[in-house]
Amino acid sequence: MEKAHFYHALKVVEEVCIGCTHCMNVCPTSAIRVKNGIADINKNACVDCGECLNSCPVNAIIVEQDDFSQIFHYKQRVALLPTVLLGQFPDDISEKQIYSVILELGFTHVYEVDETADILTEVTKTYMQKHHQERPFISSFCPAIVRLIQVKFPALVEHIIHLKPVIDISAIFYREKLKNEGFSDDEVGIFYVTPCAAKIAAVKSPVGEDKSFIDGVINMDFIYNKVLLSIKQNKSKELKYELNKHISRRSIGWTLTNGEASQYSGRCLAIDEIHNVIEVLEKLENEEITDVDFIELRACDHSCAGGVLTTENRFLAIERLRKRADWYHRNKPIILEKKEIEEYRPYLLENISIKSIEPRSILSLDTDMMEAMKKMEKINRILKVLPSIDCGACGAPRCQALAEDVVQGKAKMTQCVFLQKMLTKEGLITPQESFDISENTWGVKRFEKKNINDH
Amino acid sequence: MKFTFFIEGENFSKAGTASSEVKKILKQLNVDPKIIKRTVVSLYEAEVNVVAHAFEGNMNVEIFPDKIVVRIEDKGPGIPDIDKAMEKGFSTATPKVREMGFGAGMGLPNIKKNSDEMNISSKVNVGTKLEIVNYLK
Numbered sequence: 001m002e003k004a005h006f007y008h009a010l011k012v013v014e015e016v017c018i019g020c021t022h023c024m025n026v027c028p029t030s031a032i033r034v035k036n037g038i039a040d041i042n043k044n045a046c047v048d049c050g051e052c053l054n055s056c057p058v059n060a061i062i063v064e065q066d067d068f069s070q071i072f073h074y075k076q077r078v079a080l081l082p083t084v085l086l087g088q089f090p091d092d093i094s095e096k097q098i099y100s101v102i103l104e105l106g107f108t109h110v111y112e113v114d115e116t117a118d119i120l121t122e123v124t125k126t127y128m129q130k131h132h133q134e135r136p137f138i139s140s141f142c143p144a145i146v147r148l149i150q151v152k153f154p155a156l157v158e159h160i161i162h163l164k165p166v167i168d169i170s171a172i173f174y175r176e177k178l179k180n181e182g183f184s185d186d187e188v189g190i191f192y193v194t195p196c197a198a199k200i201a202a203v204k205s206p207v208g209e210d211k212s213f214i215d216g217v218i219n220m221d222f223i224y225n226k227v228l229l230s231i232k233q234n235k236s237k238e239l240k241y242e243l244n245k246h247i248s249r250r251s252i253g254w255t256l257t258n259g260e261a262s263q264y265s266g267r268c269l270a271i272d273e274i275h276n277v278i279e280v281l282e283k284l285e286n287e288e289i290t291d292v293d294f295i296e297l298r299a300c301d302h303s304c305a306g307g308v309l310t311t312e313n314r315f316l317a318i319e320r321l322r323k324r325a326d327w328y329h330r331n332k333p334i335i336l337e338k339k340e341i342e343e344y345r346p347y348l349l350e351n352i353s354i355k356s357i358e359p360r361s362i363l364s365l366d367t368d369m370m371e372a373m374k375k376m377e378k379i380n381r382i383l384k385v386l387p388s389i390d391c392g393a394c395g396a397p398r399c400q401a402l403a404e405d406v407v408q409g410k411a412k413m414t415q416c417v418f419l420q421k422m423l424t425k426e427g428l429i430t431p432q433e434s435f436d437i438s439e440n441t442w443g444v445k446r447f448e449k450k451n452i453n454d455h
Numbered sequence: 456m457k458f459t460f461f462i463e464g465e466n467f468s469k470a471g472t473a474s475s476e477v478k479k480i481l482k483q484l485n486v487d488p489k490i491i492k493r494t495v496v497s498l499y500e501a502e503v504n505v506v507a508h509a510f511e512g513n514m515n516v517e518i519f520p521d522k523i524v525v526r527i528e529d530k531g532p533g534i535p536d537i538d539k540a541m542e543k544g545f546s547t548a549t550p551k552v553r554e555m556g557f558g559a560g561m562g563l564p565n566i567k568k569n570s571d572e573m574n575i576s577s578k579v580n581v582g583t584k585l586e587i588v589n590y591l592k
């Protein structure tokens with residue numbers, strides 16, 4: 001049905017995967033099946049939330065990243081940081097040290113993306129006034145949520161605020177700035193240090209944009225290790241970085257829960273963690289929740305402090321970020337007369353909109369309603385013979401999912417272990433056939449002879 | 456295609472379950488999201504009315520190639536004056552129900568707004584029958 005190819009940074013390492021079904025059972029979009037003993041992710045359904053990675057007991061799910069050396073293809077190498085990065089380090093490591101190490105790694109510029117939250121907040125206010133008929137407004141901040149709405153809540157797509165998130169605003173700001181300083185487009189490389197897989201997907205397969213404004217992505221845990229290593233080995237003696245900036249409390253809190261919702265007037269809600277988000281989206285869709293102006297939705301527990309690539313405990317990270325915000329607020333080290341970004345305001349405003357976000361429902365059984373009805377009838381018939389215990393031994397997360405897969409031609413009913421037993425008893429399939437089916441689902445290795453007495 | 460869902464009276468924690476089930480089905484049938492939304496909003500209001508005002512009821516959903524027909528039938532006190540009940544803001548909801556955030560008297564008017572056809576009949580001390588029809592094209 002869907003033609004487009006969606007990039008996902010989450011990869012199953014087949015050599016490591018033991019086909020344990022944990023990920024299959026937690027995936028909020030039922031995107032995972034076990035085939036041949038290995039987890040298989042459906043690209044159309046995956047929203048890059050990272051739940052599967054968190055649930056994997058053997059670390060078989062990884063976040064693929066770009067090769068770091070690619071930054072050297074560019075003369076000007078900009079590292080865009082999410083503010084949560086600064087919350088990952090122990091108190092005795094200073095902001096200055098972190099920035100310095102990042103520069104030593106080979107970047108020529110460092111910029112925290114949430115700095116453009118001030119501009120975005122202002123534009124969002126005007127946007128909400130102008131488009132008031134599209135209330136309630138859903139933030140476009142978290143790419144996993146934008147995708148979740150596209151695939152599971154198509155009727156809500158039009159409520160997503162059609163404005164760029166701070167990461168893209170920062171990217172176009174920095175590119176334009178360096179252009180004005182005399183560098184050509186292909187001399188400038190912009191790299192985002194990501195706390196999650198969803199932001200990578202947003203860079204590689206942008207929604208509502210023709211192309212990405214970011215040239216590459218670096219995983220946050222990679223930077224974390226580099227910074228700690230360099231500091232522990234006392235490598236960064238001379239601190240390269242001049243700390244002459246001021247970051248607002250709003251910017252530092254932006255990626256945390258209530259970072260956006262606290263900025264707007266009217267009734268604003270902030271919801272984090274994908275299951276909570278799904279619950280609220282259901283209610284929103286039924287109009288069980290009405291009279292809401294703005295809704296901030298984040299896939300991770302405690303928002304980006306809980307991103308899959310964070311290393312620090314989310315509560316400690318949040319505490320540090322709050323302290324950092326307080327510090328800036330109190331000490332205002334050097335407030336620049338006029339922030340450089342202000343000069344770019346007209347340019348940014350001109351480019352801040354995004355195009356339409358298309359729904360791409362994974363729920364419909366068929367584009368043709370008559371066909372869909374026939375399939376639904378078949379599914380209901382199949383469900384009557386399945387045991388409805390949702391054991392997962394067929395390689396699908398629930399009996400319902402197996403029934404749907406069967407009707408869509410993606411699975412066989414005999415994958416159900418209960419049916420296999422019944423059919424064998426009635427002599428309709430041989431024990432060998434039953435065994436072969438299970439081997440197909442679980443892989444040959446699962447059935448290699450094991451002797452109980454060996455253990 | 457036919458589906459039936461039971462609606463439990465006076466259990467507000469379950470109000471919305473039947474309409475959510477119908478929503479799931481309509482999504483699977485690839486019905487236009489806008490029509491799904493209208494239908495589900497009106498079914499939710501009707502479901503809440505059974506919970507709030509009646510003892511128990513059923514939601515019978517029938518899906519045709521060109522329309523969705525839903526009949527919500529309940530056993531309950533019935534509605535003595537339907538015209539009055541249809542007025543915006545009219546409500547006989549008890550203070551207890553209002554405390555729970557229901558009973559604004561906008562339910563029936565909202566159903567009317569969100570359906571292509573709405574038929575309501577009621578017998579006092581017997582129950583209420585509400586039919587909602589939404590066309591798919």
Ligand SMILES: Nc1ncnc2c1ncn2[C@@H]1O[C@H](COP(=O)(O)OP(=O)(O)O)[C@@H](O)[C@H]1O
Nearest residue numbers: 504508533540546547548558559560561562563
């Ligand atoms: N299923 C029902 N059984 C009995 N009375 C009902 C039913 N549905 C609606 N009513 C009556 O109609 C009135 C108006 O209904 P509605 O517009 O939904 O407002 P509300 O439910 O907020 O009171 C209700 O207060 C109630 O007196």
Ligand code: SF4
Nearest residue numbers: 027046047049050052
């Ligand atoms: S990232 Fe989320 S949606 Fe994608 S397969 Fe994993 S759990 Fe499912």
Ligand code: SF4
Nearest residue numbers: 142196298300304307
């Ligand atoms: S909440 Fe933040 S870290 Fe988590 S998926 Fe969304 S953008 Fe990424």
Ligand SMILES: [Mg+2]
Nearest residue numbers: 503504562563
């Ligand atoms: Mg009502």
